[in-house]
Amino acid sequence: MNQEEIIIQEKKYFELVTRLGSEMLENGGEIFRTGDVMTYAAHALGLKDFNTFVIANGIFASMLTGGQTYSCRVRYISLSPINICRLEALNRLSRQIVAGLNDPSEIEAELDRIQSLESSGRLMKIIASGFGSGGFCYLFGGSFFDALTAFLAGCILYIFVLYLLPKLSLPKIMYNIAASIIAVCACILLHSLGFGNQLDRITIGALFPLVPGIALTNSFRNFLENDYLAGIVRLVDALVTAGGIAIGVGIATVLFL
Secondary structure (H helix, E strand, O other): OOHHHHHHHHHHHHHHHHHHHHHHHHOOOOHHHHHHHHHHHHHHOOOEEEEEEEEOOEEEEEEEEOOEEEEEEEEEOOOOOOOHHHHHHHHHHHHHHHHOOOOHHHHHHHHHHHHOOOOOOHHHHHHHHHHHHHHHHHHOOOOHHHHHHHHHHHHHHHHHHHHOHHHHOOOHHHHHHHHHHHHHHHHHHHHHOOOOOOHHHHHHHHHHHHOOHHHHHHHHHHHHOOOHHHHHHHHHHHHHHHHHHHHHHHHHHHHHO
């Protein structure tokens, strides 16, 4: 290949490496692991002087091509829940690249396939939400019938979360407010129909699928790793989510109790 074709290929590899990193970060990958994966993949693909800086919601990357620094590529990544099946597939792809997979079309096709993967079906998510709600209700002192009611409320919550709320295209804080209102309304409705005894325990359990436990845990882990910027970003995200839940609970309580 002549110099121009080499530069075009290197830029294509550069785009694929940054996409690999953004997919990992978007699906809940650890910050240091995302940076390592991008660095190893870039080295395996022959990119020269590749540098990357990864934070909780963004990637900055640059490389050297044709004797000049290729303009820095910046990708904004929205904070998202962890998707284990996609992370596993992305890790497997990164190992394949390091082992010698260097066909851009194959890498791009695999990234497209990974992007469409789902960890589980919607029915499984609804049932899991129900079991989580019922379990936490029982853990916080609810009776068996309270837990059963929380199970039903958790299922109702995730039916709305999966089928209705995505169509509204709400900002994250409004999404959490709307979801918590739905959860509390479901608890109140079920309790008024004679299900369960302790409305407060039922409500606590039903709200737990919305609680940002992973984001809060990751923020403290980032602080312990001296990554204060990422820790602050995740901590603020967790606090905003918790605030949205609290606002939604307050609105539903005032309107319907």
